[in-house]
Amino acid sequence: MAHVFIVIGKAEGQGPEWHGHVTALTVAPEYRRLGLARKMMELLETVSDEVYKGYFVDLFVRCQNNVAINMYEGMGYSVYRRVREYYGSLGFGKGGRDEEDAFVVVGRGIHHITAVE
Structure with a gap:
């Protein structure tokens, strides 16, 4: 049986900075x-909200992944900042997919965002 989708998430932070984090999300084409x-x-x-009382949900997304960025923005998420070279080298060297940047995307319902520093 083929996988239809995979989602991996976790709660992280502590105290008032407790939040959900999406580690991976993919859906078969x-x-x-x-x-x-x-x-x-x-x-x-x-x-994240009901079990862990998290303040928000965050995730990293490749800056070039416009389909995912549009979906997250359509759900009320916002790009918070850009992280240079978040995705390490894939070994292709100059001109290849080397050290790609990521956006930190933060979800709706944010009480404060100090945990994403």
Whole structure:
């Protein structure tokens, strides 16, 4: 049986900076545009809020991943900052996919965002 989607999330921080973090989210190509990623994000938000009392949800996304960025922004998320060379070298050298930047994306319902420094 093939995988339809994978989502990995966790609670991190401490005290008033407790929040949910999306480590990975992917949907198989043939199941995209069906709202599965959005539903998984909503579930992670619910668990973060109701179980862990998290203040927000954050994640990293490749700066070039416009499809994902548009989905997150459509859900009320905002790009908080850019992290240079977040994704390490893939070994292709000059002109290849070397040290890609990432955006830190922070979710709705933010009480404060000091934990994302």
